[in-house]
Amino acid sequence: MFWGAFPGMSGKGRQHSMQYLIWRGRVPWILLFGITLWALLAEGIGFAQTVLPPANSAPPIPAAAVPPPTRPSVGTVAGITREAQLEARIQQLESMVSQLASQVQSLSAASGGTPGSLATNPDAPWSPGSGDVGSVASNVTPSRSGGPAAPGQSLPSNPAPSLRFDSPATLDNRPSGVKFGPGFEIRTEDEEFFFQFHNLTQFDYRGYIPNNENPVHDTFAFPRQWFTFSGRITKPIGYFVSLANGFDTVSILDVFVDFNYDPRLQLRVGRFKTPFTYEFLVKPIQGLILPERSVFFNNFGQNRDLGVMAYGRLAKDFDYATGIFNGSRNGFVSTGDNKCYSAFVNWKPMGSHEGSIFENFNIGGSVFAGNHNTRTPSPQTLRTIVAISGNAVAGVPFLNLNNNVRESGPTAFWDLHAAWYYKQLALIGEWGSGFQDYVLNTSAHNRTHLPISSFYVESGYLLTGETRSGLGVVKPRHPFDLRKGKFGIGAWELTGRYQYLDISNQVFTHGLADPNLWANRISLVDVGFNWHMTQYLKFMFMWEHAEFNNPVQYSPGKRALTNDLFLARLQLYF
Numbered sequence: 001m002f003w004g005a006f007p008g009m010s011g012k013g014r015q016h017s018m019q020y021l022i023w024r025g026r027v028p029w030i031l032l033f034g035i036t037l038w039a040l041l042a043e044g045i046g047f048a049q050t051v052l053p054p055a056n057s058a059p060p061i062p063a064a065a066v067p068p069p070t071r072p073s074v075g076t077v078a079g080i081t082r083e084a085q086l087e088a089r090i091q092q093l094e095s096m097v098s099q100l101a102s103q104v105q106s107l108s109a110a111s112g113g114t115p116g117s118l119a120t121n122p123d124a125p126w127s128p129g130s131g132d133v134g135s136v137a138s139n140v141t142p143s144r145s146g147g148p149a150a151p152g153q154s155l156p157s158n159p160a161p162s163l164r165f166d167s168p169a170t171l172d173n174r175p176s177g178v179k180f181g182p183g184f185e186i187r188t189e190d191e192e193f194f195f196q197f198h199n200l201t202q203f204d205y206r207g208y209i210p211n212n213e214n215p216v217h218d219t220f221a222f223p224r225q226w227f228t229f230s231g232r233i234t235k236p237i238g239y240f241v242s243l244a245n246g247f248d249t250v251s252i253l254d255v256f257v258d259f260n261y262d263p264r265l266q267l268r269v270g271r272f273k274t275p276f277t278y279e280f281l282v283k284p285i286q287g288l289i290l291p292e293r294s295v296f297f298n299n300f301g302q303n304r305d306l307g308v309m310a311y312g313r314l315a316k317d318f319d320y321a322t323g324i325f326n327g328s329r330n331g332f333v334s335t336g337d338n339k340c341y342s343a344f345v346n347w348k349p350m351g352s353h354e355g356s357i358f359e360n361f362n363i364g365g366s367v368f369a370g371n372h373n374t375r376t377p378s379p380q381t382l383r384t385i386v387a388i389s390g391n392a393v394a395g396v397p398f399l400n401l402n403n404n405v406r407e408s409g410p411t412a413f414w415d416l417h418a419a420w421y422y423k424q425l426a427l428i429g430e431w432g433s434g435f436q437d438y439v440l441n442t443s444a445h446n447r448t449h450l451p452i453s454s455f456y457v458e459s460g461y462l463l464t465g466e467t468r469s470g471l472g473v474v475k476p477r478h479p480f481d482l483r484k485g486k487f488g489i490g491a492w493e494l495t496g497r498y499q500y501l502d503i504s505n506q507v508f509t510h511g512l513a514d515p516n517l518w519a520n521r522i523s524l525v526d527v528g529f530n531w532h533m534t535q536y537l538k539f540m541f542m543w544e545h546a547e548f549n550n551p552v553q554y555s556p557g558k559r560a561l562t563n564d565l566f567l568a569r570l571q572l573y574f
Helices: 011-023 027-051 078-110 295-300
Strands: 176-180 184-188 193-209 219-233 237-246 249-259 266-273 304-315 318-325 340-347 361-375 381-383 397-400 405-422 425-440 443-462 491-503 521-532 537-555 558-573
Touching: 219 249, 295 381, 295 425, 295 443, 295 491, 304 340, 397 537, 405 443
Parallel strands: none
Antiparallel strands: 176 184, 184 193, 193 219, 193 558, 219 237, 237 249, 249 266, 266 304, 304 318, 318 340, 340 361, 361 405, 381 397, 405 425, 425 443, 443 491, 491 521, 521 537, 537 558
């Protein structure tokens, strides 16, 4: 709305700017200045017309022919008369300004009140990816009393009188409240609108053994710096925008709009997390047990994409999501005419049995499939720990497809998951499999149907007594603090994961990659701990040991069957 004040904006933008100024109470003084200036100019023009003859008038009469003037009375002196007229006009303007200020005050009083409760509904509908940085606006359904409100329900607001000043409407000025934790939020008292800001900063040190190899290097890096903005523009309609810096690239991460008129069927449009794999759709990046997701997802997951998705909760414990997308992994534009389809389901069979050890047990699965029309593989180089958009310096490459390889034909992957949260324990496992078709430029009609399979099992155990019902930010019972009377050690968590990826030997026998340089089977063991210093600050340490079925080339003349990574991360999230 502020941009409307700039001269290049459209008429609508200028109207919004004027509305903002009216709301701030600045228009009366701008009007006073402008109208006063106009009056002075008008008086100046009138004075000039009385003193100077028009440009096309006849020549002046000679002085000798002009009769001698008579001395006017004091009340009829021209200068004094003009001053009196100007003073009268200024008084008239002051009266107009006073009336305008009175209207502004009445407008403010009509929409006044005190900030209301900012409590949110704990039973808000499930949203895919809502745990990631920032909540999905349309799925937070608070009420004035702190309890749930009916889906799509609009609470009445006080009507404000219309203030006409050559514009169709004024700003909808509503009383609001502000809160922090996590993130900053501004919410109107009637809870029809709100705005949130969140920040995620991750700072890593990554050290490799063996070292002095290419392309990986021991390095400090920012794997993620995210700024997210979300909100709601009426209860059923939410929006989400996030900007991201990853290693050395800056991009738009998410941009979407949610339509939530019924929790059983909601709609999301834009660029967002696609519904494939539990670890991507449900596990929030700020709440991961290990620093990065699995080797299968990082290399073959759909990641983010542009499209349309329907999602919701059909029963109390059954969630789903399905959509159609461009099909370009982590892409921004389509690389072909064909589109990709994805679907996800999750069920908590004992969710209604409160207190049961399996109350927070989840099972489900997901699929994605599409048909690609001859394009560069994405990714062309597969790495141990870095996602598709990551920098080569920060992840060990174990397979590189030849330059003459293209993706062409059908692609289909499926994934089954199980997740169990009980007291301090989190235990998660996924099994993924599928295929992707490739061709060589020299033989465009001879496709290679390449099978791929993978699985992982990971766990986390909180040593300091905190409990989980799912994944997310851990709030320590005693946040880290060294001050007297506030001493605390934070929350400590042991972590571990085993993962395995198998790519068919056809990747070598059909000429897609060089078996003398690369591996097609990899196993990884991750062991570490997390120190949740506060709700907003977390330290993560992980040792990852990777083993390859073939020696992997790091740099010309140097190959290795194993690699060890030591990763330390400081994460700030609010």
